[in-house]
Amino acid sequence: MEKIGTEYFNKFLLYLPKIPMALLIVLVGWFFGKAWNRFYLKISKNSRIDALARKYIGRLVYMAIFAFSIIIALSTLGLNISPFLAGIGAGGLIIGFGVRETVADFAAGIMIFIYRPFKIGDLVKIGGVEGEVIAISPVNIELKAKDSRKVLVPNRSAWGQIIYNSTKDGKNIFALQITVGQETTNLDEILNPVFQQFNVKHRCCLTGILPSGFNYTVYVELPKEMSVEIDQIVKNIWVQLKEKNINATITLQS
DSSP states (O other): OHHHHHHHHHHHHHHHHGGGHHHHHHHHHHHHHHHHHHHHHHHHTSSOOHHHHHHHHHHHHHHHHHHEEEEEHHHHTTOOOOHHHHHHHHHHHHHHHTHHHHHHHHHHHHHHHHHOOOTTTTTEEEEEEEHHHHHHOSSSEEEEOTOOEEEEEHHHHHHHEEEEEHHHHEEEEEEEEEEEETTOOOOHHHHHHHHHHHTOOOEEEEEEEEEEEHHHHEEEEEGGGGGGGGHHHHHHHHHHHHHEEEEOEEEEOO
């Protein structure tokens, strides 16, 4: 027992002169990582990169610099870091296999941050889920559904689905499907007063001809703060058509 204690004490004396240098290296790595993070956030502030993406990119680089400084510090102490690195690799492989879905979410999150198919506040439809984007994290997207329920969509599911973004330049775009009889050929003129009343832009397109009449798609641009009024616009359109003795089917497309 005494022999073992003496052996450890001799090792401690061997490493003692190198400990201050190792601590200094770790401290420099920590400081440089923090400084880089602040510098990156500052220079990328006016870039087109999403704010959340900039935050995670800066933090990832900081963690990499700090981890690298720890490895250099261990090497400075004279420790054999090969088993340590091999252990990290093996542990990373095991952990990666166990959390492969989370890793897939993280990788898909990076692609979402880079290509930005949507941003916070956009009205989107991902697969069969529709709602307003209220948060984007490295692993999932949080939506607020029309019934105010919170829906979490994994990033890997979002990136692998067709994404419909109904928001453009701060406005939500709604599509109304209107089917009218053959005698109605001037639908756009009939609907103009309704949209003028709400002071919103719209575009009316003939999208199909049926045996019983015409099928129109009307695209309505509403500022986000007015999006709740789309139901009232649909009601006013129905009243306007009724006043003109026009029978119509109106569907708000999702």
